Structures are given as C-alpha cells and as structure tokens.
Amino acid sequence: MQRTRSEVVGRAVRTAVRNPGRTILTMLGLAIGVGAFLAMVSFGTGARSSVMEQFEILGTRVVYIWGNMGRRNFGGSARPLTDADVEALLRDSLTIERVVPRITEVRNVKSAFARYPTKVTGTMPDFVHIREWPMLTGGMFDQTDLRQRAKVAVIGTTVARELFGRRDPVGQTITIGSNLPLRIIGVLVAKGEQTTGEDMDDIILIPATTYQAFLGMPTGYHELMLQVRDLSLLQTAMVEAIPIMRRSHRLADIEEDDFRMASPAQAAELARFVSNILTGLLVGIAAVSLLVGGIGVMNIQLVSVAERTQEIGVRSAIGASPSQIMVQFLAEAVVLSLTGSLAGVGLGWLASTLVAEAMSWSGTLSPLTMAGAAAFGTSVGVAFGYLPAKRAAQLEPIDALRHE
Amino acid sequence: MSGFSIVEASGISKVFPNMTSPVLDGVSIEIESGEIIALMGPSGSGKSTLMNILGCLDGPTAGTYLLGGRDVSTLTARERAWVRLHYIGFVFQSFHLIGDHTVLENVTLPLYYAGLDRHEREARAVEVIERVGLGHRLGHRPAQLSGGEKQRVAIARAVSGQPRLLLADEPTGALDTRTGAEVMELLLEMHDARALTLVIVTHDPEIAAYCHRQIFLRDGKVVSEGRGHAAHA
Numbered sequence: 001m002q003r004t005r006s007e008v009v010g011r012a013v014r015t016a017v018r019n020p021g022r023t024i025l026t027m028l029g030l031a032i033g034v035g036a037f038l039a040m041v042s043f044g045t046g047a048r049s050s051v052m053e054q055f056e057i058l059g060t061r062v063v064y065i066w067g068n069m070g071r072r073n074f075g076g077s078a079r080p081l082t083d084a085d086v087e088a089l090l091r092d093s094l095t096i097e098r099v100v101p102r103i104t105e106v107r108n109v110k111s112a113f114a115r116y117p118t119k120v121t122g123t124m125p126d127f128v129h130i131r132e133w134p135m136l137t138g139g140m141f142d143q144t145d146l147r148q149r150a151k152v153a154v155i156g157t158t159v160a161r162e163l164f165g166r167r168d169p170v171g172q173t174i175t176i177g178s179n180l181p182l183r184i185i186g187v188l189v190a191k192g193e194q195t196t197g198e199d200m201d202d203i204i205l206i207p208a209t210t211y212q213a214f215l216g217m218p219t220g221y222h223e224l225m226l227q228v229r230d231l232s233l234l235q236t237a238m239v240e241a242i243p244i245m246r247r248s249h250r251l252a253d254i255e256e257d258d259f260r261m262a263s264p265a266q267a268a269e270l271a272r273f274v275s276n277i278l279t280g281l282l283v284g285i286a287a288v289s290l291l292v293g294g295i296g297v298m299n300i301q302l303v304s305v306a307e308r309t310q311e312i313g314v315r316s317a318i319g320a321s322p323s324q325i326m327v328q329f330l331a332e333a334v335v336l337s338l339t340g341s342l343a344g345v346g347l348g349w350l351a352s353t354l355v356a357e358a359m360s361w362s363g364t365l366s367p368l369t370m371a372g373a374a375a376f377g378t379s380v381g382v383a384f385g386y387l388p389a390k391r392a393a394q395l396e397p398i399d400a401l402r403h404e
Numbered sequence: 405m406s407g408f409s410i411v412e413a414s415g416i417s418k419v420f421p422n423m424t425s426p427v428l429d430g431v432s433i434e435i436e437s438g439e440i441i442a443l444m445g446p447s448g449s450g451k452s453t454l455m456n457i458l459g460c461l462d463g464p465t466a467g468t469y470l471l472g473g474r475d476v477s478t479l480t481a482r483e484r485a486w487v488r489l490h491y492i493g494f495v496f497q498s499f500h501l502i503g504d505h506t507v508l509e510n511v512t513l514p515l516y517y518a519g520l521d522r523h524e525r526e527a528r529a530v531e532v533i534e535r536v537g538l539g540h541r542l543g544h545r546p547a548q549l550s551g552g553e554k555q556r557v558a559i560a561r562a563v564s565g566q567p568r569l570l571l572a573d574e575p576t577g578a579l580d581t582r583t584g585a586e587v588m589e590l591l592l593e594m595h596d597a598r599a600l601t602l603v604i605v606t607h608d609p610e611i612a613a614y615c616h617r618q619i620f621l622r623d624g625k626v627v628s629e630g631r632g633h634a635a636h637a
Binding site (some may be wrong): 007014015018019310311313314315316317318319320321322323324396397398401 | 456459461462481482485486488489490492494496500501502503504513514516517518522561565
C-alpha cells in the first residue's frame with residue numbers, strides 16, 4: 001500500500017508540473033494566506049517583546065513619582081519633591097523597599113579632550129540597582145561619597161565616547177559648567193535607545209548631595225523612583241504611596257495631588273493589551289486571507305474537475321473506482337496546498353525577517369510556528385479540495401465520457 | 405469458438421428520465437466467447453446505450469445481463485468499475501487518450517488501477533505497445549501522434565489489462581480508409597492472439613463484413629441478426 005500511496009503523490013506532482021499556470025494560481029492564494037498569517041504572528045510577538053524590553057529598561061518593579069513644579073494646580077501651590085518625601089515613603093510604606101530621587105538637567109561638560117552637553121543626573125547609589133543597570137568598568141559611588149558630597153561621577157557609554165574617544169575614562173576628570181571638576185569612577189553598560197529615540201547612555205550620574213551643593217536644586221528632585229518589594233505589590237504600593245505623599249506635602253483634603261505617579265509595568269501591561277488586540281485583529285485578517293486561499297484551491301480544483309471531466313470518464317471506463325478518482329484529486333489538492341503553504345512560510349519568514357531587521361526586533365518566528373502554519377494551510381487546502389474530489393468521484397462515467 | 409456464452413442479455417430495457425420512449429426495449433442477445441460481433445443500426449437506434457450496458461458503464465432499467473455467467477445488471481458503481489477493470493476493454497471513436505500522459509503512461513493506466521507494481525506494469529505495457537508497432541513512441545504525448553497511431557495506443561491500453569470482452573465504438577470512424585483498415589486488422593490480430601470477444605459498434609458495412617455476426621438495432625429493438633460472410637473467420 002505504501003508503494004501505491006507514494007505513486008499517487010508522484011502522479012499528482014506530475015499533473016501539477018505539467019499544468020504550471022493552474023498550479024501557480026492555486027498555490028498563490030494559499031501562499032499569500034500562510035505568508036500573511038506568519039507575518040502577522042511575527043509582527044505581533046515582535047512588537048510585544050519589544051514592549052517588554054522597554055519595560056525592563058525602566059525597571060521591573062518600579063513606580064515613578066513626578067513633581068508638578070511649574071504646573072500649578074488651582075487650589076494650592078505644588079511643593080517640590082525633597083529628601084523629606086524620600087524619608088516619609090521609606091518610613092511609612094510597608095511595600096516599598098528603596099526610594100531613589102533623581103534630578104536631571106542638561107549641562108555643558110568638558111574633558112581634557114572635548115566638550116559635550118549632556119544630561120547630568122543627581123541621584124543615589126541605589127539608582128543602578130533600581131534600574132538594573134550594571135557597570136561596564138569601575139564602580140558606582142557609595143553612601144560615603146553621598147555623605148561627603150564627593151566630586152565623583154559615573155558616565156554612560158555615549159558620554160565616554162564623546163569626551164574621551166577610545167581612551168579609558170575611569171580616573172579622568174571632567175568639569176561640569178565652569179566650577180565643578182569631577183573624577184570619573186565608573187562607566188555604565190550600554191542600554192541603547194528607548195522606543196522614543198532617547199539615548200539611554202547619554203548620561204552622567206553624580207551624588208545627589210554633590211549636585212545640590214554645587215549645581216543647586218531650587219525646585220527639588222524631578223523624580224522619585226520607588227522600588228517595590230515584589231512585583232505583585234505594585235498596585236498596593238501605588239495606593240499606599242498617595243496618602244504618604246499627600247501628608248508629606250501637607251495637602252489639604254480639597255487640594256488635588258501635586259505629583260503624578262506611574263509604573264512602567266502598568267504602561268507595559270496597557271501596551272501589551274493593545275498589542276494583543278492588534279495582533280488578534282491582524283491574525284484574524286490573515287486567517288480570512290487563508291480562508292480565501294482555501295476557497296481559491298476549491299475553485300481551481302472545481303474548474304480542473306470540469307476541464308478534465310472527459311479524462312475522468314476515460315479513467316472510469318478503464319476501470320478506476322470512484323475512490324481511486326477521488327484519491328487522485330485529493331492528492332492533487334494536497335500537493336498544491338502543501339507547496340503553496342511552504343511557499344507561504346518562505347514569504348512569511350522573509351517578511352518577518354525584513355521587518356524585524358527594520359525595527360531591530362529579535363527573531364520572532366519559531367520553527368514550530370512555521371510548521372504549524374504550513375500544516376494549517378495544507379489542511380485548509382485539503383479541506384477545500386474535498387468537495388471537487390468528491391464531485392469528480394461521483395461523475396457518471398457515460399456522462400463524463402460524452403462531456404466535451 | 406469455445407461455445408460458451410460470455411454475454412447473455414435478456415429483456416434489457418433502458419429508460420432515461422425525461423424521455424417518453426425507452427432507448428432500449430427488451431433487447432436479448434447472446435454472444436459466445438471468441439465471437440466478433442458488429443453492432444449496427446441508425447443513430448438513435450440505441451446501439452451506444454447497449455454498448456454502455458454491455459461494457460458495464462451503465463446498468464439496465466430492466467432485464468438481466470450475465471457477463472461470463474455472472475449477473476452484473478444490478479451492481480453498484482464501485483462493483484461495475486471492478487468488472488470493467490478486470491473483464492472489459494474499451495476503444496473509442498475519438499481515442500480518448502489522456503493528453504498529459506505519455507504513450508507508456510496511457511497504456512499502463514489499467515494496470516495501475518489494478519494495483520500492479522510499476523516494474524510489472526511497464527514491462528507488460530511495453531510488450532503490448534511493441535505489439536501494436538509503437539515501441540519507438542513510448543515517451544510521446546498523444547498530440548505528437550497521428551490518428552492511426554493514437555488508435556493503436558488506445559487499443560494497446562484496452563488490451564493491456566487482458567480483458568475478456570473488447571468493446572469498440574466506431575473505432576475507425578475518425579480515420580481515413582487505409583488507416584481504418586489497418587486499425588481493423590490490428591483489432592482482429594488482438595482478437596486472435598488474446599482470445600478476445602470483440603463487439604464493434606459501426607455503421608460501416610465493410611467493417612461489419614469482418615465480423616462473424618451482425619446484430620441490427622432499430623428503435624431500441626433487435627430487428628435482425630445476420631451471419632455475415634465472415635471474411636476473417
């Protein structure tokens with residue numbers, strides 16, 4: 001039986017090869033369907049994992065609080081974010097593990113070799129822990145540096161390149177503005193660009209106390225980063241932080257919050273939700289195109305049965321049984337759908353690779369997904385090939401023979 | 405002649421839906437194994453319908469048809485296909501070769517459906533094709549052949565499965581006189597070599613003259629059965 005089965009397929013392949021126009025037309029629909037399906041799945045997962053990456057850059061269990069300085073609410077004046085807020089949060093919250101304040105301003109910085117304006121950030125040693133940001137060389141400043149207002153700095157790779165070229169920056173001195181010389185004690189690992197296009201490595205970190213003493217901090221910190229003890233406590237921490245901040249800012253009940261709060265995890269959740277909906281929609285569209293491809297197979301096979309009615313009659317007269325006729329046409333549908341689906345996998349892979357390249361996403365099509373899409377496309381084709389095959393098998397031999 | 409009846413049809417009637425009068429009306433014929441029969445009559449006389457029933461392409465509305473002693477008048481489509489595969493060969497006026505198949509592929513077709521393996525199939529087919537004088541045309545497509553050659557391929561295909569009964573519907577109808585005569589000679593040769601029973605539908609008296617016996621149909625009835633001069637016999 002094995003021998004016969006491979007022969008049936010061989011004959012179907014020969015029929016396909018001998019009618020190239022018909023074969024290509026039939027394959028095209030399914031190829032486009034499968035290709036679109038794979039492309040959509042790949043775009044979806046690519047976009048989603050890109051969202052997850054962004055989320056990880058900003059820290060996984062972090063809540064951000066921003067002051068409303070300069071954006072006064074009616075009903076009261078906004079107070080700056082201060083060390084008092086940091087202390088209040090650490091003292092009164094049960095869910096918050098660390099609080100790291102941050103102030104960032106663009107300043108002119110110069111080294112012995114170059115000048116470069118960059119984002120100078122005053123913060124605390126835990127900044128690199130909250131942001132999960134390892135050091136490339138050297139180390140982060142510590143609590144002692146903070147206490148002593150030490151004139152030290154840690155820089156990002158972009159700043160290192162701009163100010164020192166290929167030289168090792170650790171141990172070198174930079175000057176911020178005209179009056180603050182700092183010794184570089186470490187370089188941060190490169191994090192690359194955010195989706196917004198912001199260069200994460202264009203940064204200088206200095207102790208918050210040093211910043212306050214030498215550069216001044218008239219409007220307080222720009223941002224407080226709260227690290228929660230556990231990702232599951234994120235929501236609780238956000239609820240808990242609001243009254244602590246209101247108390248610390250001595251806001252009356254009628255006053256609105258003079259700070260804003262958000263977490264990358266929440267934003268990522270929202271982005272993921274939206275991207276899931278979009279992916280679902282696109283996959284739905286791709287599924288419809290696959291269905292259309294299947295209907296294409298059915299149409300072409302119906303035409304093929306009609307065209308070859310006399311041939312079917314001849315085969316039948318010779319002694320082919322209805323099931324042998326049916327198997328012949330089903331085998332043709334299998335060959336056409338399988339080839340079409342494989343072509344579609346090629347198309348889908350190409351599309352997803354090109355887009356992943358352009359968007360700098362990582363490879364997103366697993367072999368399993370591709371095999372699944374090929375199998376699905378083939379089953380669609382075969383399912384739609386069944387009706388024409390059945391019709392061929394049910395032809396009356398004398399009618400079929402007489403058919404011109 | 406062996407003297408045993410390969411075809412015993414009695415009271416065969418065929419009525420098609422939407423037709424007022426039956427196409428065949430109580431036809432009874434008997435054909436002995438090895439006979440050569442000319443089935444004759446004007447168009448509309450029912451000779452093609454009778455041939456379809458004899459060839460198990462169609463079943464009768466009424467009557468009994470014994471083929472080789474077995475009742476085949478009430479078979480299912482699948483069973484009739486089996487009978488055609490093993491007992492019957494067809495030759496058609498317009499050849500009915502499969503256009504995208506080579507000569508060899510056309511001739512192996514009945515053997516393929518009978519489930520023979522490729523090697524045996526091709527060996528047998530090549531033998532038959534050489535027998536009809538087309539051993540040099542194995543890989544050709546029907547479109548590359550002349551009419552006479554096409555009919556030779558069709559005859560090779562019809563006999564490759566070693567049928568008992570060969571039905572030829574106007575086998576020379578599409579050919580010129582000389583080619584037609586050659587095809588007729590080939591049919592007779594096959595008859596002699598393979599112990600075939602041959603039923604030829606024709607209205608050409610010259611073809612009929614080759615046959616042992618002529619059966620005339622008119623309006624769905626047998627009107628006469630003549631012993632021809634059987635030039636061949």
